[in-house]
Amino acid sequence: MYASNDKELNLLDKSSLEFAKKELAPGREENDHFPFGPFFGHVVDKAFELDFFHIFLPEDLGGVGHGIRALCIVLNNICREDSSLGGIMFTNAFAQSLMLEAGATEVLKQISDKAGSAGEFLIACPVLSDPARSPMGLSADRNGENYKLSGKIDYVVLGGMAGHALLPAAIPGEDGYSWFLVDLSDPAVIKSDVVFSHGMHACPAVDIELKGVLADLVGSAGEGNLYFRKAASVMQVAAAAMAAGVMKGSLEEALDYCRQRRQGGRMIKDWSELQMLLSNMAVQTEVAQMLVSRACMAIADKEKDWETRAGAAALHIVSSAADVVSDGIQSMGGVGYMKDFGQEKRFRDTAHIQALLGFLPLKKLDFIRKLL
Amino acid sequence: MVSRKQIKTYLQREPKFDDIMCSLRATGRQAKGIIGETKKVVAIARRFNEEFTSSYAYELDRKMHQDPDHLAWEVVKKANEWGFYTMFIPKMFGGKGYAIASLSPFLEEIGSVCASIANLIGVHYLGFVGLATSWNMRLMDMICREVVNGEKTGNPCLMSFAMTEPDAGTDSQNVEFMDTGSLACQAKKVEGGYVVNGTKIFISCGHLSTWHILFAYTDLQKASENMVMLAVKTGTKGFSFGKKEKKMGQKASVASELVFKDCFVPDDMVLLDRSQIAGLSRTPREVTEMILAAIWAASRVGVAAFGTGAARGAFEQALRFASSTEVDGKLLINHEWCQAMLAEMYKNVAVGRIAYNEGNYANGMDGAFKLLNLKPIYYLSKYTPVSVFDRIMKPLCGLSFTTWISRKIAFDFMGDAEVDRTDGWGSLAKFTATDMGIRNARMAMEIMGAAGVRHDERAEKILRDSKLYQIYEGTNQINRVNLFKRLVARACPGSRCFSEDNI
Numbered sequence A: 001m002y003a004s005n006d007k008e009l010n011l012l013d014k015s016s017l018e019f020a021k022k023e024l025a026p027g028r029e030e031n032d033h034f035p036f037g038p039f040f041g042h043v044v045d046k047a048f049e050l051d052f053f054h055i056f057l058p059e060d061l062g063g064v065g066h067g068i069r070a071l072c073i074v075l076n077n078i079c080r081e082d083s084s085l086g087g088i089m090f091t092n093a094f095a096q097s098l099m100l101e102a103g104a105t106e107v108l109k110q111i112s113d114k115a116g117s118a119g120e121f122l123i124a125c126p127v128l129s130d131p132a133r134s135p136m137g138l139s140a141d142r143n144g145e146n147y148k149l150s151g152k153i154d155y156v157v158l159g160g161m162a163g164h165a166l167l168p169a170a171i172p173g174e175d176g177y178s179w180f181l182v183d184l185s186d187p188a189v190i191k192s193d194v195v196f197s198h199g200m201h202a203c204p205a206v207d208i209e210l211k212g213v214l215a216d217l218v219g220s221a222g223e224g225n226l227y228f229r230k231a232a233s234v235m236q237v238a239a240a241a242m243a244a245g246v247m248k249g250s251l252e253e254a255l256d257y258c259r260q261r262r263q264g265g266r267m268i269k270d271w272s273e274l275q276m277l278l279s280n281m282a283v284q285t286e287v288a289q290m291l292v293s294r295a296c297m298a299i300a301d302k303e304k305d306w307e308t309r310a311g312a313a314a315l316h317i318v319s320s321a322a323d324v325v326s327d328g329i330q331s332m333g334g335v336g337y338m339k340d341f342g343q344e345k346r347f348r349d350t351a352h353i354q355a356l357l358g359f360l361p362l363k364k365l366d367f368i369r370k371l372l
Numbered sequence B: 001m002v003s004r005k006q007i008k009t010y011l012q013r014e015p016k017f018d019d020i021m022c023s024l025r026a027t028g029r030q031a032k033g034i035i036g037e038t039k040k041v042v043a044i045a046r047r048f049n050e051e052f053t054s055s056y057a058y059e060l061d062r063k064m065h066q067d068p069d070h071l072a073w074e075v076v077k078k079a080n081e082w083g084f085y086t087m088f089i090p091k092m093f094g095g096k097g098y099a100i101a102s103l104s105p106f107l108e109e110i111g112s113v114c115a116s117i118a119n120l121i122g123v124h125y126l127g128f129v130g131l132a133t134s135w136n137m138r139l140m141d142m143i144c145r146e147v148v149n150g151e152k153t154g155n156p157c158l159m160s161f162a163m164t165e166p167d168a169g170t171d172s173q174n175v176e177f178m179d180t181g182s183l184a185c186q187a188k189k190v191e192g193g194y195v196v197n198g199t200k201i202f203i204s205c206g207h208l209s210t211w212h213i214l215f216a217y218t219d220l221q222k223a224s225e226n227m228v229m230l231a232v233k234t235g236t237k238g239f240s241f242g243k244k245e246k247k248m249g250q251k252a253s254v255a256s257e258l259v260f261k262d263c264f265v266p267d268d269m270v271l272l273d274r275s276q277i278a279g280l281s282r283t284p285r286e287v288t289e290m291i292l293a294a295i296w297a298a299s300r301v302g303v304a305a306f307g308t309g310a311a312r313g314a315f316e317q318a319l320r321f322a323s324s325t326e327v328d329g330k331l332l333i334n335h336e337w338c339q340a341m342l343a344e345m346y347k348n349v350a351v352g353r354i355a356y357n358e359g360n361y362a363n364g365m366d367g368a369f370k371l372l373n374l375k376p377i378y379y380l381s382k383y384t385p386v387s388v389f390d391r392i393m394k395p396l397c398g399l400s401f402t403t404w405i406s407r408k409i410a411f412d413f414m415g416d417a418e419v420d421r422t423d424g425w426g427s428l429a430k431f432t433a434t435d436m437g438i439r440n441a442r443m444a445m446e447i448m449g450a451a452g453v454r455h456d457e458r459a460e461k462i463l464r465d466s467k468l469y470q471i472y473e474g475t476n477q478i479n480r481v482n483l484f485k486r487l488v489a490r491a492c493p494g495s496r497c498f499s500e501d502n503i
């Protein structure tokens, strides 16, 4: 991604890339073995110390307040090497951004002030779904000032490791749905084992059952969909930045390999069929980097129709990422399919990134319906 | 309107009628019995899926995540119990003799539920194809009978196909690259046999196999003229297993490293070498190319069936999900966009199946197994009791004349047009169907959204598994060029494939 001339962003760009290369790349394969191997808690702690989880949070709430552009730069670099940490950052930033949209600044500040570790700071959220689209699994019953949440919800990302979760629930008798903040240490929160999933193994999710768990309403009742859409319109670009980072990582590894591997008596990079494949990868990757930069600019400057532009950019990037990471494996032949290299993980992680914030086809339909 | 001679001339023009109408040519010429056999093997595969694959596949995959070193003997034993390792071995070698063409629908069925389990069965037949294309009837008879015996005794006896080397994947598979490439597995002729040194990698089911159809070369600078095919048994001195690859998918189908260090292979285990083909009118290089072409023509159709299975599995999972999941207040299957996607997926499965069937028809009419498909031979084989076969064929296979005449038919009497057609269709079927596999797996993930990434929802495994189909048996890129070489280039004067001119 392009950090342009902004010194602070350039610094963040450099430091996050260095972090990715030094802290993430070497342990990628081992970290990906979770939940059958240890969790990379020390890396998450380091990211916490470096304020990677604070980037999006405004300064007055204990964050760094760098905004979407900085978040995208860091996500982009992190996901070049290992999107699991990117997924953790994204989930937390999405939860924060939704709470900001809902005006829940006080709670955010409290969490931030109290948190002495990543676990205490992070907020879990079912970021792979758009709650308005599917039947609501949780219901919220009034309990004095608060609510009590009951029911089941699937695939709550970070649910097994975060201190709090931001969850959608329906209030009986109210239209729409609302968001609630739940303390995950409440004994009435029953968590499944980590859901074994396709990629992003070290960005764990759990299914949760709530049995009358005390919860704080976030924002106004019934406005859940509004907050979600507002947060998603910005955060979809963060998801795209993750995809763009994965594409970049895939391209880099493919180029490195093709410069070294010989077949047919020559370096394979010399075969024009392979060059064509690499060219397609490179074009899509560069376009993705530019689109993320441009979308961030449109958002930051509140350009006219920024939502349309950002939406188009995000959809384009997450759709094209699937081909790029597939070709990233293909360019390396058999070894691309093996865990000794990063390509196969990128291939899997991309499917998660595509599913962030809901079904991809529905995101496309939402996009066009706004223009129709 | 057109004379007989003119018809012949017109049909010889590109695209040649025989190349584009494989199924039509087969109609009438192919024995009807094959239809019944195919129905039967499909039914058997469905029952096997119902009783075993469906319930075990995901548990097995999870087990493999947990312990990547696990060897799936339990699956191999189960397949052995069901008679799958002898099912497509010709009756003359003691097998059940189901038509080779029916192997593809069988693999599609099993592969639609689990690629690994399909591989644990199918890869044995890749080994068999390697063995068969040497046309060494004595060894074919001996090894196949060991497989049959393994079924009887409950000790599975599988064959692996060992060609790929650390520095030679594409190099080992195309005659054009063998001399300039980086092949390193050397067979040195010594008194009474060969001494082999070298490493083979990515060998599917290596650790689980008893016999390994090994490709080595006496002269690495001129490998294309000096290929040696050897039958090496697990336990042979100087031969050991190296690492097991850690793969993204198809986890239970182990990909093995085979290490040969001064491994002595006696002359009677030599499937084919230069001395054995000396009497043929084809040059050694031509024989090498024909062997490779015959292997790929058959095995790539098998991979196409795997790819079709993956496409179908993805379709079935997406359909199941769409039929039971509400989005925006109605079932997904009632969203028009979703119906269109599911229809596209259905079409992709059909396209993959059509492609592998055409490949099978080409092989059946013109490929390595065409003799077995001739109606009189087919029916003779079908209705002759195994005991009678044993009495006649066993001694016949032991005669060097039988091997000689078989090679004469396979190499000298086989026309170039037939080689082009079968090998070309092998490539076409392979990259078409396996691209469909990936496409459908991705579409399933899109339709399923958050549920798609969960292991317990089954679609994600299909995506991981199906990616491999685009790589092994030659990457899909190499197969595209091979299609051009076999079915297009001959009509383009001056065109060259797999050569310096393509840079």
Ligand SMILES: Cc1cc2nc3c(=O)[nH]c(=O)nc-3n(C[C@H](O)[C@H](O)[C@H](O)COP(=O)(O)OP(=O)(O)OC[C@H]3O[C@@H](n4cnc5c(N)ncnc54)[C@H](O)[C@@H]3O)c2cc1C
Pocket (backbone or CB within 6 Å): A261, A262, A263, A264, A268, A271, A272, A273, A274, A330, A331, A332, A333, A334, A335, A337, B123, B161, B162, B163, B164, B167, B168, B169, B170, B171, B173, B201, B202, B203, B204, B205, B247, B255, B468, B471, B472, B473, B474, B475, B477, B478, B498
């Ligand atoms: C899990 C697994 C199981 C396997 N099972 C077996 C088995 O049972 N037996 C066996 O013998 N082998 C097996 N293989 C090997 C498989 O067939 C090879 O991996 C495959 O053919 C590609 O070879 P490679 O991996 O060496 O890639 P390479 O040949 O190194 O190719 C790397 C890249 O370069 C491209 N390339 C190479 N040459 C050219 C060219 N001339 N023009 C254009 N592009 C080119 C390729 O398309 C590819 O994109 C298996 C492989 C895997 C991964």
